[in-house]
Amino acid sequence: MIILAATPIGNLGDATTRLVTALEQATTIAAEDTRTTQRLLQALGVTNRPRLIALHDHNEKQRAVELVERARTEDVLVLSDAGMPTVSDPGFGLVAAAAAAGVTVTVLPGPSAVLAALAVSGLPTDRFAFEGFPPRKPGDRRRLFDQLAGEQRTLVFFEAPSRIAEVLRAMAEAFGGDRRAAVCRELTKLHEEVARGTLDELAAWAADGVRGEIVIVVEGAGVREIDPADALAQVQRLVADGIRLKEAAAEVAAATGLSSRDLYQAALAARAGS
Secondary structure, eight states, X not given: OEEEEOBOSSOGXXXXXXXXXXXXXOSEEEESOHHHHHHHHHHTTOOOOOEEEEOOTTTHHHHHHHHHHHTTTSOEEEEOSSBOTTSSSTTHHHHHHHHHHTXXXXXXXXXXXXXXXXXXXXXXXXXXXXXXXXXXXXXXHHHHHHHHTTOOSEEEEEEOGGGHHHHHHHHHHXXXXXOEEEEEESTTSTTOEEXXXXXXXXXXXXXXXXXXXXXXXXXOOOSOOOOHHHHHHHHHHHHHTTOOHHHHHHHHHHHHOOOHHHHHHHHHHHHHHO
C-alpha cells in the first residue's frame, strides 16, 4: 500500500510513535527531499536505511507510475519535508494514480500547519477554506482576493516571508482593512509568534519584514449588503487586468451574489459615459 505520513513542522517532539515505527520498518520511502528525510531519520534516532526515492513537483507525474507498481508488492512510505503530503506538497498525483489503479492508500496523521494556525488564530474554526499560496503576480493575486472577498468561511493561506507585507496590503484592499486576521509564524518552533489584528494593523506590523515559516488566517466575510458600486469597481479592475468584460462580470457575480447581467450592463454604461 501507499502510506502518507505527516512529519513535524518544526518541533521534533511532535513526531508520532506511529511515524517513528513506520520509519524503522520502511523498505522504501518516497520523499520530497531525500536529504531532509535523511536528517529526520538521524534526528529521530532511526537506524533503518530504507531505499529513498525523490518525489517532488517536477517528477511526480512520471514517478507515480513506478511507485504505484512498487506499492502492489510492498509498502511505500510517502513524506513531505514538513506536515502532511499532498497539502501544498507533492503526493496528490501519486494518490490519484494509486486510487485509479486500485492500490490501497492509508494515512498516518500528525502535525499540520493549516490546522495549528487555525486553532491558535482566535478566528472561527467551524467552517474554513485552505487556499494554499496566493499567486505571486499582483494581477492574479488581486483577482483571487476579489473572488474570495465575499467568502464567509475562515480563510487559510501559506506565504513566503519576503511577500508577507505586500500580500497583507492586497488582502486589506480586497477584503477591507478592518477584516480580522492572524499571522502565525514559526509554529511549534522556539520563536513561535501569533500576531492578531485587523488586516490594516497586520500590514503595518509586517512592513519592516517578517522571518520564518508563515500561515495567514483571515476572518470570513460577514453577511452584509453588497454595494453594487463596489462590485462594479471589482469588474472594472478585472477588465483592466486583461479579463474579458463578460468573464469579469460572471466572476464578480459568483463572488457577490449579484446578477452577472446587471454587472455587465453597468460596466458597459460606465464605459460609454467615460
